[in-house]
Amino acid sequence: MTKKAIIAIPMGDPAGIGPEITVKALAKKEVFQAGKPFVIGDTAILNKAIALTGVNLKVNEVSSLEEAKYEFGTVDVISLNNVNTDSFSFGEIQAQCGQAAFEYIKEAVTLANEGKADVIATTPINKESLKAANVPHIGHTEMLADMTNTPDPLTMFQVRNMRIFFLTRHLSLKDAIAAMTKERVHDYLKRCDEALQRLGVTTRKFAVAGLNPHSGENGLFGREEVDEIAPGIELAVKDGIDAVGPVPADSVFHQALQGKYDAVLSLYHDQGHIAAKMTDFEKTVSITNGLPFLRTSVDHGTAFDIAGKGIASSVSMEECIKMAAEYAPHFTK
Structure with a gap:
């Protein structure tokens, strides 16, 4: 027992x-x-x-x-x-x-x-x-x-079967965007993978949310995905992390709820908070890793x-x- x-x-x-x-x-x-x-x-x-x-x-x-x-x-x-x-x-x-x-x-x-x-x-x-x-x-x-x-510390939300990590937390949007470097994305994906291992999660497929509409459409709506986010994901994949993205933010959380991903890396505070709380406000739990x-x-x-x-x-x-x-x-x- x-x-x-x-x-x-x-x-x-x-x-x-x-x-x-x-x-x-x-x-x-x-x-x-x-x-x-x-x-x-x-x-x-x-x-x-x-x-x-x-x-x-x-x-x-x-x-x-x-x-x-x-x-x-x-x-x-x-x-x-x-x-x-x-x-x-x-x-x-x-x-x-x-x-x-x-x-x-x-x-x-x-x-x-x-x-x-x-x-x-x-x-x-x-x-x-x-x-x-x-x-x-x-x-x-x-x-x-x-x-x-x-x-x-890493903040993770869990609601139902969806886990959400946060690349940035209590920053203004302007400062949060400035913090979305490829080095930070790379580092956080490694740390998120380690955090799930420590929690006993055996399958760990990550999706990184996009920042701009449609994840920027290859630079048409912004360069952050092209210049920083995607390169950071590529560095993590080279380290053996199972990660994809950036996936447009208007669909990635729904896909996680459907079981396509084991966790989502949200880029800023409200992006992940809204997704979790709209899913089930009362049953959203925050975990500090x-x-x-x-x-x-x-x-x-x-x-x-x-x-x-x-x-x-x-x-x-x-x-x-x-x-x-x-x-x-x-x-x-």
Whole structure:
């Protein structure tokens, strides 16, 4: 019998929907059947989330994972007690919440680095709250990169059978296009192939999305495909990577869903985000590759407009935890 993965869940920004979707997800039996989840957060906020959502859960506050029960009906939590509930409000940007979210992630990384947690499944954090707390990172990926000395982590989305990697992430379109060099395409295809190997994926046929309409029509609508993208793919093929392209972006993601490709390399942030979220917004899961440990994440924000109302869907969180458990046995340091 395969050993269940121990899954660390940092609670996210306390003022967002992270606490609510966490307790909702942990109220599903199939989540505990998949793995052994525990939360890093704040007991008082989790109890508020349980009351708001009406789920049948009890909080088991522990000081170490040896005290965790990992039992359905119980939420094991390492509580950092770092939220002042007297001044706390759901749905608002608060420095204390940005700081708290940062500390939850830092504790999760520590546990993963020590081998006590097998994988981290993250909930939403808020960029403005982080800024208010003077946290020197814009998001999860940047935090994790800094905490683990990983220079350039790979982001991968998975929805259904489609996997999407990103050549560039948080750049303006102008800067992203400037970064689409043949050297970068070559390097990323090699790293994407290594990432899928580490996740236990045995067939790894890549398609690289095109940038311009119809992939530029051999330079008629732009030279990027001709001058940089196609040469980068050719270099990767010479290294033994099974890659094709550039394939027009208006068809490549559909073809991947049909099983023609095992993964698509998206050239910029929204190109891949739109494709994944239009396929199934709630079941899109983000995976960060290249870290010393596996990290999965929901692919939505803190949703301050509905936070504290108990109505947020936990489907993405459930998928995030289950995918963490699925890939964990293949992921070795």
